[in-house]
Amino acid sequence: MKRQLALIRFALGSAHRRTGRTLSLAVALALVTFGYSSVLFLTEALRSEFRLAATALPDLTVQSLVAGRPALINEEQLPAIASIAGVVAVQPRVWGYYFVPAMSGNFTVVGVDTDAETVRRDLSLVMLEGKLPGASGEVVLGESLAAFLGLEITDAVTLPVGRAMKRLELVGTFRSQVALWTSDVILMNVADAREFLQVPPGQATDLAVLLSTPDEASVAARKIAELLPSARIVDRQLMSRTYDLTFDTRGGMMGGMLLSALVSFLILAWDRLTGVGPGERREIGVLKAVGWRTGDVLIARLWENTVIAVYGAVPGILAAYGYVFLARAPGLAEVLLGWSSIYPALRLTPAVDPGQFLVLLCLVVIPFVAASLIPAWRTATHDPHGLLRGAA
Amino acid sequence: MIRTWPSPTTRWHLAWAGLLLAGAVAMLVDAQVRRAAQQARQPEVQSVVRLLGVADLALSSSSRWLRHPSIAEPGAPFADGPAILDNDPAGAAISPPRASERGRHSERK
Numbered sequence: 001m002k003r004q005l006a007l008i009r010f011a012l013g014s015a016h017r018r019t020g021r022t023l024s025l026a027v028a029l030a031l032v033t034f035g036y037s038s039v040l041f042l043t044e045a046l047r048s049e050f051r052l053a054a055t056a057l058p059d060l061t062v063q064s065l066v067a068g069r070p071a072l073i074n075e076e077q078l079p080a081i082a083s084i085a086g087v088v089a090v091q092p093r094v095w096g097y098y099f100v101p102a103m104s105g106n107f108t109v110v111g112v113d114t115d116a117e118t119v120r121r122d123l124s125l126v127m128l129e130g131k132l133p134g135a136s137g138e139v140v141l142g143e144s145l146a147a148f149l150g151l152e153i154t155d156a157v158t159l160p161v162g163r164a165m166k167r168l169e170l171v172g173t174f175r176s177q178v179a180l181w182t183s184d185v186i187l188m189n190v191a192d193a194r195e196f197l198q199v200p201p202g203q204a205t206d207l208a209v210l211l212s213t214p215d216e217a218s219v220a221a222r223k224i225a226e227l228l229p230s231a232r233i234v235d236r237q238l239m240s241r242t243y244d245l246t247f248d249t250r251g252g253m254m255g256g257m258l259l260s261a262l263v264s265f266l267i268l269a270w271d272r273l274t275g276v277g278p279g280e281r282r283e284i285g286v287l288k289a290v291g292w293r294t295g296d297v298l299i300a301r302l303w304e305n306t307v308i309a310v311y312g313a314v315p316g317i318l319a320a321y322g323y324v325f326l327a328r329a330p331g332l333a334e335v336l337l338g339w340s341s342i343y344p345a346l347r348l349t350p351a352v353d354p355g356q357f358l359v360l361l362c363l364v365v366i367p368f369v370a371a372s373l374i375p376a377w378r379t380a381t382h383d384p385h386g387l388l389r390g391a392a
Numbered sequence: 393m394i395r396t397w398p399s400p401t402t403r404w405h406l407a408w409a410g411l412l413l414a415g416a417v418a419m420l421v422d423a424q425v426r427r428a429a430q431q432a433r434q435p436e437v438q439s440v441v442r443l444l445g446v447a448d449l450a451l452s453s454s455s456r457w458l459r460h461p462s463i464a465e466p467g468a469p470f471a472d473g474p475a476i477l478d479n480d481p482a483g484a485a486i487s488p489p490r491a492s493e494r495g496r497h498s499e500r501k
Binding site: 181243325 | 442448
């Protein structure tokens with residue numbers, strides 16, 4: 001223990017004496033760590049937000065497919081699905097997309113039964129201000145969409161629906177806490193949504209199926225598929241898997257790009273650590289001449305490189321945390337999330353815990369220390385006389 | 393010979409290591425506090441999912457399969473245009489118009 005402490009002290013002094021090399025390696029390592037950590041923090045946080053919401057999803061979503069594309073589903077199927085054992089409720093949903101060419105904006109229009117007690121309770125929980133929508137033309141907007149349209153409460157906007165124009169009055173906005181889900185949403189009553197999206201009565205966008213035992217979703221899905229052979233049935237678990245894959249793909253793509261930066265850095269580190277200067281040669285020569293073994297020199301070098309790696313990696317991780325969760329990842333969010341007319345305010349919750357922090361640290365520190373192992377060994381095995389004479 | 397421990401160099405390193413450790417602890421505590429706040433707003437999030445019927449995050453509304461990836465059919469990108477190139481790399485490479493930043497950074501308390 002005492003010997004290791006002495007070696008660590010020597011390594012710290014050595015890192016301090018070669019300030020230029022220590023700083024350049026630590027800064028380069030911090031930059032690479034920052035890139036990786038930012039991508040990881042952002043994708044993990046988005047996944048965690050989805051998981052938080054996924055528990056409230058219907059157990060099954062039934063869509064109708066025509067020519068491989070989603071089509072409106074006939075509500076006549078409702079009683080047959082509702083009669084399947086284990087099905088608690090089947091709700092036809094009217095929702096869809098509304099594109100405004102003048103604004104190059106694609107909005108999500110959602111119709112709800114504004115008279116239903118459960119809907120009014122949910123709305124009162126998620127609305128920031130204004131009154132609950134009820135009458136025709138009254139809408140609740142996501143905060144980003146309201147800002148995009150430049151609307152305040154009680155303001156009205158007229159939007160084209162086919163050849164006609166529809167007047168919408170903003171009666172409330174969603175709270176910023178749910179902005180990640182509602183930024184582009186226009187919520188209105190079902191009749192308005194049908195008119196807006198041109199969904200005829202008796203048809204719906206899809207059906208939400210609630211089950212008494214969610215674990216039996218696959219059994220219920222099979223029975224629904226027998227009733228509606230052309231339907232696409234999505235269960236809650238499949239939705240969660242899709243989401244994980246989506247962010248794995250995007251995060252992985254960024255990670256792949258950053259991999260070349262890490263490899264370049266390791267090559268740079270190898271090059272820097274292999275080149276032993278005259279001062280360093282003399283130092284090793286003196287150490288070996290006074291009785292240091294090759295193993296001691298090697299361990300001192302490993303400690304020195306570990307210190308450099310930690311000094312670089314930890315600030316990189318801390319900076320990434322601040323960048324993603326305090327500054328809301330300007331630049332990276334646009335790259336990861338793609339193009340859109342309306343963006344939510346990225347108020348994300350970090351998913352990082354001590355275990356993840358240590359894993360991230362090890363992912364950076366271990367390759368760096370491993371890459372420095374052979375240069376350290378080559379330095380340590382030099383002949384002390386040759387080193388002192390400057391011949392090595 | 394007078395030996396002082398810790399030496400000025402060691403003291404400097406200990407101070408820096410302490411600072412990094414304090415930063416890491418502060419980060420983990422902050423993450424924990426934010427996670428607790430996230431749990432506290434779970435009823436609101438669940439209400440909004442019940443209202444909307446989907447839990448997809450409104451991160452990109454440029455295509456239906458980017459807006460609602462969990463329920464878009466597997467061939468959705470190709471339905472938008474046969475033999476279309478995947479939008480994802482384009483989405484990752486092309487920055488949004490500056491006008492859209494107005495919506496992104498606007499928020500209310």
